[in-house]
Amino acid sequence: MAIEFIHVDVFSSTPYSGNSLAVFPDAKGLSTGQMLRITQELRHFEAIFLESTDDPQTVRARVFDLFGELPFAGHPIIGAAATVHKAAGNTPRQTLQVILADKTVSVTTERTASGYYGLLDQGAPEFLGLVHDCAAIAQAFNLQPEDLRLDLPLEVVSTGLRYLVVPVQTRALELARITLDITELLAGAGAQFAVLFDEAALEVRHWNNDGILEDVATGSAAGVIGAYRLKHGLANPGEVFTLRQGRFTGRPSVLHVQPEGSRSTVSTVKVGGDVVFIGRGVLDVLPAP
Numbered sequence: 001m002a003i004e005f006i007h008v009d010v011f012s013s014t015p016y017s018g019n020s021l022a023v024f025p026d027a028k029g030l031s032t033g034q035m036l037r038i039t040q041e042l043r044h045f046e047a048i049f050l051e052s053t054d055d056p057q058t059v060r061a062r063v064f065d066l067f068g069e070l071p072f073a074g075h076p077i078i079g080a081a082a083t084v085h086k087a088a089g090n091t092p093r094q095t096l097q098v099i100l101a102d103k104t105v106s107v108t109t110e111r112t113a114s115g116y117y118g119l120l121d122q123g124a125p126e127f128l129g130l131v132h133d134c135a136a137i138a139q140a141f142n143l144q145p146e147d148l149r150l151d152l153p154l155e156v157v158s159t160g161l162r163y164l165v166v167p168v169q170t171r172a173l174e175l176a177r178i179t180l181d182i183t184e185l186l187a188g189a190g191a192q193f194a195v196l197f198d199e200a201a202l203e204v205r206h207w208n209n210d211g212i213l214e215d216v217a218t219g220s221a222a223g224v225i226g227a228y229r230l231k232h233g234l235a236n237p238g239e240v241f242t243l244r245q246g247r248f249t250g251r252p253s254v255l256h257v258q259p260e261g262s263r264s265t266v267s268t269v270k271v272g273g274d275v276v277f278i279g280r281g282v283l284d285v286l287p288a289p
Contacts, residue, residue, distance in 0.1 A: 003027070003283050005042075006083050010075040011217035011245075011253040011273035013114040018246070018253045018274070019217040021079040022047040025087065027062070030286075032069065037287035039064040045215060048076035050084070058097040059084060067208075071102050072160025074219015074271055078118035081107035082275035085116055103160060112274065119256075119272035120219065122159040125227035130155050131189045137166055140182045141196065147172035149199065152232065156191045159223040159269055164191040170200050173248070178211025195221040199234060203244045216246040217253030219271050226269040230259035237261055 005022045012018025022042050027035065027049035039047040043066070051060040061080060063073045081096045088094060095108045109118045131137065131154040138145045148154075149167035156164050164186055168176070176196055186194055186209065195218065196205045204225060206215045215221075222243050229235035238260050246253035254273060261267035 001029075001286055003030070003286065004280060005047075005283065006280050007278040008079045008083065009276050009278055010079045010118075011219070011255050012251075013112070013274040013276060015276050015278055017251050018276070019075045019215070019251070020044050020278070021076055023076075023080050023083045024049045025083060027051055031289045032062075034287050034289060035062060035064050036068065038283065040066055041287075045213070046070070046073055046076045048073075048080045050080055053099070055097075056088075057095065058099065060099045062101070066213075070161070072100060072220055074120060074122070074222060075217055075273075077105060077107055078120050078219060078271075078273060079275055081109045081118050081120075082116035082277075085109040085111075086277065100160075109275075115274060115276040117272060117274050119270055120223075122220070122223040122269045122271060124268055125224065125266050126158045127227070127231065128156040128158060128162060128190050131164060136185065137164070137194075140178065140180070140185055140194075141166070141172075142177040142179055143168070143172055143175060147175065152199065155228060156189060157224040157227050159220060159227065161220045161224075162190060162192045163221050163224045164189055164194040165224060165228050166194055166196050168196050168198055170198050172196070173198050173201075173203060173205055176205060178207050178209070181210045183209040193221070195224065197225055197228075199229075201244070202241060203247070205245070205248060214249050216249050216251045217255060217273070218245060219255065219273070222255040222257050222271045223269040226257035226259040226271065227266045230261065230266050231263055233263055235259055
């Protein structure tokens with residue numbers, strides 16, 4: 001059995017920038033173990049595996065990173081929606097429903113001069129609590145407490161993945177490093193991951209918890225930042241702002257974020273970005289089930 005994949009870059013209109021992704025348009029019959037092994041073999045940050053439904057505007061999806069399956073992720077879903085749109089032909093605009101394990105999201109894609117643009121509606125966020133141990137969090141990122149923005153709270157927010165938002169001074173993004181695995185520290189705060197956020201520059205950094213890999217463009221974290229900014233009066237309802245990421249990896253990325261609702265009730269957060277197509281391939285040999 002052979003299986004085709006499409007290679008796209010998400011959150012950039014320039015090939016070989018943004019966050020790369022392998023999209024498997026027809027992954028029916030693959031086991032969980034096979035999907036993980038394939039993702040590890042291709043070495044993208046993530047891969048997304050699609051299965052069609054009776055409705056051509058609805059797909060089932062499973063997302064994997066190099067360590068396991070993720071319940072939600074932004075750039076894979078946007079990249080997958082653009083791939084489905086391209087396969088549909090000359091339609092200038094379409095909306096795709098993506099069924100994940102724990103939620104269903106919608107993505108609207110449009111054709112552009114460079115490829116496609118996708119806007120993902122991440123749904124209503126959850127605000128899961130504040131974290132008060134600023135010194136421990138600063139130390140986890142090789143920073144000093146004064147490198148944090150003490151006028152903004154450390155807060156755990158989720159639109160599908162639980163992120164600890166760590167507001168920092170502008171200079172701190174360049175200084176930040178993870179030298180010891182922070183999984184247990186984050187778990188104690190009720191978070192799965194952490195994102196460093198520079199409000200002044202509207203720029204973020206995010207790593208895997210062991211600090212070995214830095215993410216290029218994190219759509220799920222961008223949704224969290226949108227919710228956080230609206231709640232704390234840093235963004236206006238319905239206003240689109242531009243968030244930047246990837247500068248430190250040499251793959252600059254641009255994410256457009258639109259929180260909706262009010263400071264007291266954030267109703268949804270939409271995250272959008274460009275998608276460019278790089279190539280395609282075929283796996284002639286699959287890993288054992």
